[in-house]
Each structure stands twice: as structure tokens, then as C-alpha cells.
Amino acid sequence: MWMTVNERRFAITLADSAAARAFAALLPLTLDMSELxxxxxxxxxxxxxxxxxxxxxTIRNGDLMLYGSDTLVVFYLTFDSSYSYTRLGRVDNAAGLAQALGRDGVRVVFTQD
Structure with missing residues (x-):
């Protein structure tokens, strides 16, 4: 799976789970993501x-998670968290992810190829 932010394309390896398969079934998706x-x-x-x-x-830079049942979250910094998430996958190489996502809201495109 791929995540494209502006002109940067990041490969994502999906988890082997019902949630990840259900997410993949929604693709392609173009989403306007908010900063938090x-x-x-x-x-x-x-x-x-x-x-x-x-x-x-510990949340890792590049983690793709589901918060609740319908909130997609892309993490771009590593930090400790007490919140619960369903793991969807992970960016294979998260170098440059924080810079690509920037400090504000951003449009992100998720595709199978």
C-alpha cells in the first residue's frame, strides 16, 4: 500500500488483521487530515x-493506527502513550515523514499501487 503526501510517496506494510483488510478495501482514499x-x-x-x-x-514514527472504530491516525514522531489503538500498519521507511506531513492539516492519498 502507498501513502502520498504532496509529492512524497511512502510504502506502507499493512498488519495482518481484519481492521487492516477493511481499511485496504476502502482504497483509494483521498483524505484531508488534521494536525494534533x-x-x-x-x-x-x-x-x-x-x-x-x-x-x-510507545508510538513510533510511521505508525498507522485506528483510534476508536473510525479515526485514522498517522504518527510522525516517536513518543510514549497510554491511549489504545488498533494497529493498521506501518510506513516502511519513515525518514522525511514529519517534514512531508508538515505542521498544519494536509491532504493524504492512500492507494493499493
Whole structure:
């Protein structure tokens, strides 16, 4: 799977889960993602996905997560968190991800190829 931010394209490896398969079934998606906390971009999905939430403890730069059942989150900094998420996948090489996403809201395109 791919995530494109402006002209930067990032490969994403999806988790082997019902939530990740349901997310992939929605693609292609063009989403206007909002900024939150200086470490993540988030957006409400057009429909709820299956969940299997857990507390990962440490969030990593490049994690693609589901908060609740319908909020997609892309993290671009590594930090500790007590929140629960369902893992959808991970950016294979997150170098430059924070710069590509920027400090404000951003349009992100998710595709299968």
C-alpha cells in the first residue's frame, strides 16, 4: 500500500488483521487530515472498521493506527502513550515523514499501487 503526501510517496506494510483488510478495501482514499499534538495527523473515515485495540505503550514514527472504530491516525514522531489503538500498519521507511506531513492539516492519498 502507498501513502502520498504532496509529492512524497511512502510504502506502507499493512498488519495482518481484519481492521487492516477493511481499511485496504476502502482504497483509494483521498483524505484531508488534521494536525494534533505536534506528533500526528488524523481524520474520520467514511465508515467504522473492526477493532482490536491495545495500548502499544510507545508510538513510533510511521505508525498507522485506528483510534476508536473510525479515526485514522498517522504518527510522525516517536513518543510514549497510554491511549489504545488498533494497529493498521506501518510506513516502511519513515525518514522525511514529519517534514512531508508538515505542521498544519494536509491532504493524504492512500492507494493499493
Amino acid at each position: 499534538n505536534g506528533n500526528e495527523k488524523y481524520v474520520s473515515l467514511p465508515q467504522a472498521l473492526p477493532t482490536n485495540a491495545s495500548r502499544p505503550g
